[in-house]
Amino acid sequence: MTSCGRSRAIITTAELAAPVLALKFRRATSILVASSRKTNPADLASRGLISAQDIPPLWFKGPDFLCLSDDQWPQEFSPQPSEKDDQEVRSKFHQSQVHACTRIVGEGFENLEMAVQSRIESGGLNNVEALHELICEAQLEAFREEFNELQSNKTVSKSSRLNQLSPFLDTFGIIRARGRIGLAEVGYDQKHPIILCPKSPLTILIVEQRHVDHHHPGVNHLMGILRQTYWILRGQELVKKVRLGCRKCQIQVARPANQEMADLPQERLAIGRPPFFHTSVDFFGPLEVLVLRNKIEKRNFVNTRGQPQSMYSDNGTNFVGANNLFVELESKKPEKIKSVRWKFQVPGAPHWGGIHESLVRSAKTAMANVLDQEQSARRHLRDYELRTI
CATH class of the missing domain: 3.30.420 (Nucleotidyltransferase; domain 5)
Known part of the structure; x- marks a missing residue:
């Protein structure tokens, strides 16, 4: 058990015996959440320390304010921000952290479930909200100009690759295709599919997940499944690429090796010989x-x-x-x-x-x-x- 795990077990026991210590523990945890990375020992594990000599004393002793009296501790973090502050935080997150988040989705996770679960744990969101947030980041990375135009209640430029799809922003800030089946008795996602870029790492994870969940279907079958929710630009090329990279599909469509035929026997090539x-x-x-x-x-x-x-x-x-x-x-x-x-x-x-x-x-x-x-x-x-x- 790590030092963090031992401290947690000790504090849990103290909570039953001394409510004062439990209150101080909750307050210290709240302060660490709001503190910077330099004073939070929990961030040391994600910095890529090479050896034990690189571990600073902060990991063993904790932050300095724990040695002070209670009245000298930093201000406690408020877990319930106002709606205005929450919107500002989300806006800054979409604009400044989109590159890092997109990179993490593409490089740090093997499938879509891991990416969504990571966002749930870090942002306190449910599955739908976490997926929508990842989609917003991927769209902002690929369609930044179109997003700004739609956010300003303008139509996208004629030179945009989304012009023929008549894109619009929904209530979650996701770019969707308008289409011509708005009166059909189908789901909202099928009426107005989410537009995705084929080069986005998130799009590749979505295609791979649908490919595996539906037992490795063909190109046209998988395209029909994806278009019930998403409209991927040049999606057929991406689906073919995913199928070519799938080991199981490679085995299913593999053809036996063509062996070079040997020369015919001399008896079958004889000229001027009688029958039989x-x-x-x-x-x-x-x-x-x-x-x-x-x-x-x-x-x-x-x-x-x-x-x-x-x-x-x-x-x-x-x-x-x-x-x-x-x-x-x-x-x-x-x-x-x-x-x-x-x-x-x-x-x-x-x-x-x-x-x-x-x-x-x-x-x-x-x-x-x-x-x-x-x-x-x-x-x-x-x-x-x-x-x-």
Whole structure:
């Protein structure tokens, strides 16, 4: 516990035992609130002290007036200023501190809730008042000339970027767009949205908050949500920028990397070769055919289309067995059996046979209608009819 926390605990105990000490504590707190930073030890924590050697004695001993008698203490701070004084303070705050506040919103806070909560704690405002105050500061930073013209009951100049929006000041001093839906049965914010600059840090925080609260919508969807309350100049560009910087949106819209395709095999680029000189084979089915006695026309691939030089297939047991049979026959009768090079795909990689896999799909699609018509007529194709198809 810090020294401030220990003092607070001690005074709380003293308040129950000695009301006099509690009264003096409240008075000292009120004086410290109104004092300058040089005499208030609570401000030392926000000055960026580098080491313990930089801590002045004020942090350990407190202000000097605590060692004096009560009648020599400074004048106590009044927590209830008059309405005129309050307006003057707010006016000076808007004009002189706007740069610092805008910088704090952009650099010191990660989201809009933190910025609003900080203003609530420092200014004693509720959520709506704190947000309106931040908006006023951001507008005054971006539209100072327009604000002064509207405050003087004048229209903005024709060269202003707000001219087409017919801006006006509401009761809180916020610049709003007049629009043409004043008679619509919608909320006041939707009738007259708040005008914001896209470069303002506060505007970026507002867009980011709406983007996260509505589960990362698209550009047009998010623009519709924002325009129910705000009119952001060049808002679509800002929304796109926020979505591009969102890690979750980057993952959702990410595209797989495009790999450079390798060269085609030499067999597929051969010129002047007969059909089926290089053959890729695969099985599909089963298909039901009608086999009649003594009418089976036995043919094989070699007799019909000639012997291929190379065969490509997967590692099916029937293909591996056929290759073993060719090797065995060639070793027994090399003068009669022509060699056939059988090249197998890599196991577990069906995409290597993409050329025959795509043709199998095309053949299935073309044969589906014919076979369905024949089966609907309760008729099966004969073997030679299936070969013709």
